[in-house]
Amino acid sequence: MSESSEENINNFSIAFYNLENLFDTLDDPKTMDDDFTSTAKRKWNEKRFRKKIRNLGFVIKQIGYSELQHPPVLIGVAEVENAFVLQELVNSKFLKKKEYDFIHFDSPDERGIDTALIYRKEYFKVIHKEAVYIYVENNKGVQDFTRDILYVKGLLDNEEVHILVNHWPSRRAGVEKTNHRRLAVSAKNKELTKQILSDDPNARIIIMGDFNDDPQSESVKNLTESELYNPMELLLTRYDGSTIYRGAWNxxxxxxxxxxxxxxxxxxxxxxEAKIFNPESLREFKGRNKGNPFRTFMGRKYIGGFSDHFPVYGIFSIRNKI
Incomplete structure (x- = not known):
């Protein structure tokens, strides 16, 4: 947050960040988290977990800081295992003085990864929160358990805002084979948007997430065809994106x-304004992956970075009513 005293306007950043498998070190028998234990091939131990927490706190503190001299007031996150890892994150070295809190629900995702909303208690007051269940099927007509949509309604600097935090189904089995799943979640977001606007035609809604699709993809275009605007459409180029796969940015x-x-x-x-937060400090600095997000794992090899995604953020202004 930054303040212009002449106009009595507060400026805030609102961000989204896929944290790349923020797991604790314990085996949860209800989920497929076996890779993230000390006995697994990844050797996910307390030392690596603590470094990951410290690294992510370091990143979050910097998002939007050069423009506003404050970290984000709201951060939607994806790929968190549970409330414990979020508590450790908000209590970590670089964030604990900012008095963040979080909203999280365990989702039915088979890997046990969820979305959450982290917020600064000084600026954001929660009115309502819920996990919106998504039903999708795989190509065999069998239910595919995916992440819920996290819906939070609150007051940001006394202005009401509705936040939908998403992590849409993966492309891992192939873009075309999995497209219907992302279309289903897109449609649910659209349905929720219409419900909110039917109750309040002036409602302000922010939909954020890892969509596993680009701004020009069918699922995202379907979402933005009427009441919604995507300020990030022009940010994807041959040279820039939030994540990279086989040399191509997404x-x-x-x-x-x-x-x-x-x-x-x-x-x-x-x-x-909308931006990708991608300073040199978050990038691979040498080798064939130079310039890519400096991630925690490359396959199963531990390299000790931040995430395989860059955060994205928007800057918003709120004029105080006197």
Missing amino acids: LFDQIIITNNFLQLHGNDFRFK
Whole structure:
């Protein structure tokens, strides 16, 4: 948050970050987390977990800091195992003085990875929270357990806002074979948006997440065809994105907003700019992967970085009512 005293305007950053498998070191018999134990091939132990927590806190503290001199007030995150890892993150070295709290529900995802919303208690007050269940099927007509949509309604600097945090089904089995799953989650987001707007036509909605699809993909385009605007469409280029696969950049991590954030006149809560947070410090600095996100694991090989995704964020301004 930064403040302009002349106009009495507060500026905030709101971010999304896929944390790349933020697991604790214990085996949960209910999920497929066996790779993230000390006896597994990845050798996921307390020392590596603590380094990962410290690294992620270091990143989050920096998002938007150069523009605002404050870290984000809201951060949607993906690939967290449970409430414990989130508690350790908000209590970590670089974040504990910022008084973050979080909202999290365990999802039915088979790997045990969930979404969550981290927020600064000084600026954001929670009104309502729920996990919205998603039903999707695989190509054989069998239910495919995926992440819920995390829905949070709250007051940001006394302005009401609705947040939907997403992590859409993976492309791992093939883009075309899995497309229907992402279309289903996209449709659910659209349904939720319409429900919120039917109750309040002026509602401000922010949909964020790792969509496992780019801004031009069918699933994302379906979501943004009417009430919603995607300010990140132009951020994906041959040279920039939020994650990379076989040398090609993708912008799976996106923040989508309702059109009322763009109104110029009589608008107290306004969207200003969208960015990818990708400084050199978060990139591989040498070798064939130079410039890529400096990740925690390369396959099963531990390299001790941050995440295989860069965070994305938007800057918003709120005019205080006097």
